[in-house]
Amino acid sequence: MTTPVLNTLPVNRQADVLTAAYALERASEPLPRTAFRALAEPALRQVVEQLLAAAGRVLINVGGGFLSGYDDQIVARLADEGAGILRREDRAVLTLVLLFSVAIPRAEGKIPADAPWTQARPVSRERLADTRLSGTTIRLALQRLQDAGIVRAVRAGLMPGPQFHRLTPAASTALFDELILLAEPEGALADSIRRRRRARAMERPDGTHERQGGSGARV
Amino acid sequence: MSSPLALARMRALRTVRVPFDPSEYSALESAAQLAARRITDVVDGDGVRALMLGWAPEYDPGSVFGAERGYLRNASPTALLTLAACIRCCWPDPSESLYPGCAATEDEVLDALERFTGPVGSGEASQNAVRRVRKGAIRQLRGYGLLAPDSGEGTVRLGPEVATWSDPDVSQLRSRYDDLPAVGRDQS
Numbered sequence: 129m130t131t132p133v134l135n136t137l138p139v140n141r142q143a144d145v146l147t148a149a150y151a152l153e154r155a156s157e158p159l160p161r162t163a164f165r166a167l168a169e170p171a172l173r174q175v176v177e178q179l180l181a182a183a184g185r186v187l188i189n190v191g192g193g194f195l196s197g198y199d200d201q202i203v204a205r206l207a208d209e210g211a212g213i214l215r216r217e218d219r220a221v222l223t224l225v226l227l228f229s230v231a232i233p234r235a236e237g238k239i240p241a242d243a244p245w246t247q248a249r250p251v252s253r254e255r256l257a258d259t260r261l262s263g264t265t266i267r268l269a270l271q272r273l274q275d276a277g278i279v280r281a282v283r284a285g286l287m288p289g290p291q292f293h294r295l296t297p298a299a300s301t302a303l304f305d306e307l308i309l310l311a312e313p314e315g316a317l318a319d320s321i322r323r324r325r326r327a328r329a330m331e332r333p334d335g336t337h338e339r340q341g342g343s344g345a346r347v
Numbered sequence: 348m349s350s351p352l353a354l355a356r357m358r359a360l361r362t363v364r365v366p367f368d369p370s371e372y373s374a375l376e377s378a379a380q381l382a383a384r385r386i387t388d389v390v391d392g393d394g395v396r397a398l399m400l401g402w403a404p405e406y407d408p409g410s411v412f413g414a415e416r417g418y419l420r421n422a423s424p425t426a427l428l429t430l431a432a433c434i435r436c437c438w439p440d441p442s443e444s445l446y447p448g449c450a451a452t453e454d455e456v457l458d459a460l461e462r463f464t465g466p467v468g469s470g471e472a473s474q475n476a477v478r479r480v481r482k483g484a485i486r487q488l489r490g491y492g493l494l495a496p497d498s499g500e501g502t503v504r505l506g507p508e509v510a511t512w513s514d515p516d517v518s519q520l521r522s523r524y525d526d527l528p529a530v531g532r533d534q535s
Contacts, residue, residue, distance in 0.1 A: 131383040131403070146383055150402060182382035183400075184355025202355045212359030275490030 133178040141166075145175050149196075152180070156277060156290050158193030167194055190293045191244065197294040214278075217261070221269035223310065224256050225279055229287045231307040245292035245300065250285030350378030354400060361492055362389065362397035362507050389510040390447055401511045422487075428528065429484035430493060432459040434520065435527035437505045445517050446510040453501045455530055457481055463528035 134142045148166035151159055159167060166172035177187045184202040188195050198206070206212055214222065228251035233239045239247060256266050270286065273279035280289035295303065305321045312318055353375055357363050365388075366372050372386075379386050379400065387401040422430075436451035436459055457478055467477045485503065488494045492508035520527075 131380060133381075134383060146403070149383070179383055182351060182354070182378075183358070183384060184349075184351035185358075198355060198359075199351065202352055205352055206356060206359050209356070211356050271486055275486045277490065 131179070133175055133182070137172075137175065141172060145172055145179060148172075148176050149179050152176070152187070152194060152196040153185070155195060158190035158195050158293055160193050186296060188294060188296060195293050197296050197299070200296055200298045203299065215269070215272070217265050218269045218272055220261060221256065221266055222273055222278060223307070224259060224261075225251055225273075225286050226288065226303075226307055227311060228255055229285070231304070231311055235311075245288040245295070246280075246290065248287040250282050250287045252285040256286070350374070350381060353378050354382055354384065357398065357400040362399050365396050365398055387511055389507050394447075397507070399507050399511060422491075423484070425480055426484045426487050428463070429456065429460060429481055430488055432456045432463065432528035433485070433488065433494060433503050433505065434509075435459060435524070435529045437503060438524075441521045441524040445512070445520065446505055446507075448505045451503045453482065453485060453503055456485065456503050459528040459530045462530060 134145060137145065144164070144166040148159075148164040151164060161167050166176050173187070180187055180196055181199070184199050185196045186199050188197045226245075229248040230239065230245060233249040234241055234243075238249060253266070253270075256270075257263055259266075261269075270279060270281075274281060274289070277289045277291040279286055308315070309318050309321060357375075366375070375398070376386050380403075383403045385401050385403055387399045388396065389399050390396050433451070433456050434445070434448075436455050437448035438445055439449060460481055461474075461477075467473060485494065486497075489496055489506065492506045494506045495504035496506075
């Protein structure tokens with residue numbers, strides 16, 4: 129094997145690292161730290177992170193467990209290219225699911241502000257239908273979103289799916305900021321978000337701009 | 348273009364076109380090696396050559412069907428059985444390579460499953476409910492990349508993820524070919 133980051137390890141530890149990296153990329157739910165030796169041991173975990181980084185991925189801590197996700201700068205570049213972007217109608221339906229199942233309940237204090245996306249109040253399909261989107265559009269979009277693990281159907285309705293575990297903290301913040309800008313564009317929070325983004329944009333002379341779309345790239 | 352970005356793009360898009368420039372292809376292979384990955388050459392159902400990101404050839408994650416590491420281990424029995432029917436319907440000749448196979452219709456897959464399991468429950472309502480669940484399994488398999496995206500015509504094709512299965516996995520399928528759910532006309 130000609131992977132430099134692995135070559136310093138004994139063969140057995142190389143296998144441990146690859147097993148963990150493979151599982152991180154494939155798992156649908158966060159992996160417990162104890163599930164893999166290369167996640168439990170800090171030195172091996174560091175090698176896992178290096179291996180992921182070589183593929184534009186990062187290790188994400190999810191409630192004490194782990195998953196992999198896209199590096200923030202990488203995902204910004206992919207979004208600029210339009211790579212892995214959801215269809216327009218899928219973004220619209222997903223936005224509705226996030227608004228009704230997460231953003232509004234958080235604003236009402238029914239969900240803690242720091243809760244994960246998957247801790248949501250399910251929204252019924254009927255509620256989604258009470259919008260300007262056609263029933264067919266909603267149905268087909270939900271099928272695609274569910275197939276991709278982005279939306280999850282439970283008995284009480286729809287909520288963010290397990291792919292939301294794969295958002296980095298920055299990606300998660302950016303996504304919620306987008307929901308605020310959408311739901312209350314004239315509010316004080318929205319003003320604060322826009323000021324913060326202008327300040328960041330001015331700090332980046334390298335031509336890359338701050339990622340705007342939160343519900344775009346596939347995780 | 349950075350290596351991590353190139354590999355991340357491959358993951359996001361699942362398949363990418365083959366670069367015209369051989370040096371670009373070499374750069375992709377080098378980037379893959381750094382990440383203990385490899386570039387897999389696949390041909391999709393339309394006969395178009397594409398590249399996918401696989402894992403290092405020295406790394407064996409175990410059979411995709413394995414209970415220990417197989418990524419299908421969390422799939423429901425319905426999803427697995429539906430996958431088996433899709434494979435049989437899209438793979439008419441086991442002496443040929445599994446992927447890309449040929450196109451089948453959703454109805455062929457559902458008929459093969461009904462023939463395999465026999466009627467489930469009693470009455471038309473039960474049968475329709477079972478078909479709905481199996482159609483859901485087809486959608487789930489599309490999400491995994493095991494079936495190609497829905498072209499909107501009720502067509503089922505094997506997805507690029509199948510192209511990454513190991514030779515032992517395909518041999519296992521080939522040895523059990525006649526056990527896979529099939530419509531009556533496929534039975535040899």
